[in-house]
Amino acid sequence: MDHLQMTPRLSLFSHTVREHVSDAEDSGEFSRMMMQIALGGKLIARDLRKAGLSQFLGSTGLINVQGEEVQKLDERANQIFLEVFEHQKLVSTLVSEEMEKPYLIKEADGKGKYAIFLDPLDGSSNIDVNAPLGSIFSIHRLPGEGFPTSEDVLRKKGCEQVAAGYFLYGSSVLLVYTCGHGVQQFTLDQETGEFFLSANNLQIPKRGKIYSVNEGNRQKWCSGTKNFLHYLQEPDSQTGRPYSGRYSGCFVADMHRVLCKGGLYMYPGELKKPDGKLRLMYEAAPLAFLVEQAGGLGSTGVERVNQLTPHALHQRVPLYIGSQDDVTKAEEFLQSESTT
Ligand code: AHG
Ligand code: MN
Ligand code: MN
Secondary structure (H helix, E strand, O other), X not given: XXXXXXXXXXXXXXXXXXXXXXXXXXXXXXXXXHHHHHHHXXXXXXXXXXXXXXXXXXXXXXXXXXXXXXXHHHHHHHHHHHHHHHOOOOEEEEEEOOOOOOEEOHHHOOOOOEEEEEEEEEOHHHHHHOXXXXXXXXXXXXXXXXXXXXXXXXXXXXXXXXXXXEEEEOOOEEEEEEOOOOEEEEEEEOOOOEEEEEEOOOOOOOOOOEEEOOHHHHHHOOHHHHHHHHHHHOOEHHHOEOOEEOOOOOHHHHHHHHHHHOOEEEEOOOOOOOOOOOEHHHHHHHHHHHHHHOOOEEEOOOOEHHHOOOOOOOOEOOEEEEOHHHHHHHHHHHHHHHHO
């Protein structure tokens, strides 16, 4: 009978075990780490669903290390990830947008093999208006034993990430991640509390028709970025221009659209702030690793994001990320400006 021949659902746990079954050293470890990350995402999703009915809306009145206002839900999401990793020994340290310094996990006693970088809640300006939000994570292997220093956690380039991904808290809750073998998407089944595979080996179109950028900043950009935007908006039927503009104010939500439909997201550098806004270690690098696993590119406009050697935990980078042809075109505009 037809209904008995349905493809069985694949849970996140089964998928991670299957992915790593040939890697003896990591077998089991990676699954355990991913299950903890997934638990963090589920707890955050639960709090977001009832945010308007709880005490979690609004600002804490504090300013974080980025000089940005901390919302109560930023703090709550950060706390959730700290709690989730408190009682395990695999992850020695967590680095987060909301904490100036790496947080050392006591129970791991400096013997954990991994460091996790987090943007616990991405798109905080969407909190009070019930618009999409995300969380971003990046996993790095640590160089050796002993509690890691800030320098230890900064030794690796983005291309050396063990895994990276995001949660998208939208009309459904998605977990999209890569561990270097393509990009997988899981959807949370709210009734069982389980993430199930909903898209396997996601591939970004080579070129898209959508750009995502905060155009309110146009006057602050260099002429290369202004000219590129002008190019995207110019009508040309052969190249499918003008592109459509879409911007939600949540990097994860905008990047998920770009991943599915093609096109590019940009947060350019500005004349007075050449490094732009997004942070390398827990925003740009993980999404660049992921998009490159899907066949796209992540660039600062002049070099690949994941070839950069990081120099600070909360370092910012200009970002052009998405479909291969669109990012390459952005680079052409930016590089022609820098040589003239
Ligand atoms: P966060 O909420 O983690 O600080 O990140 C906000 C980021 C990103 O999600 C978004 O694309 C961008 O900042 C929005 O910034 P603007 O309001 O300057 O466009
Ligand atoms: Mn963010
Ligand atoms: Mn954030």
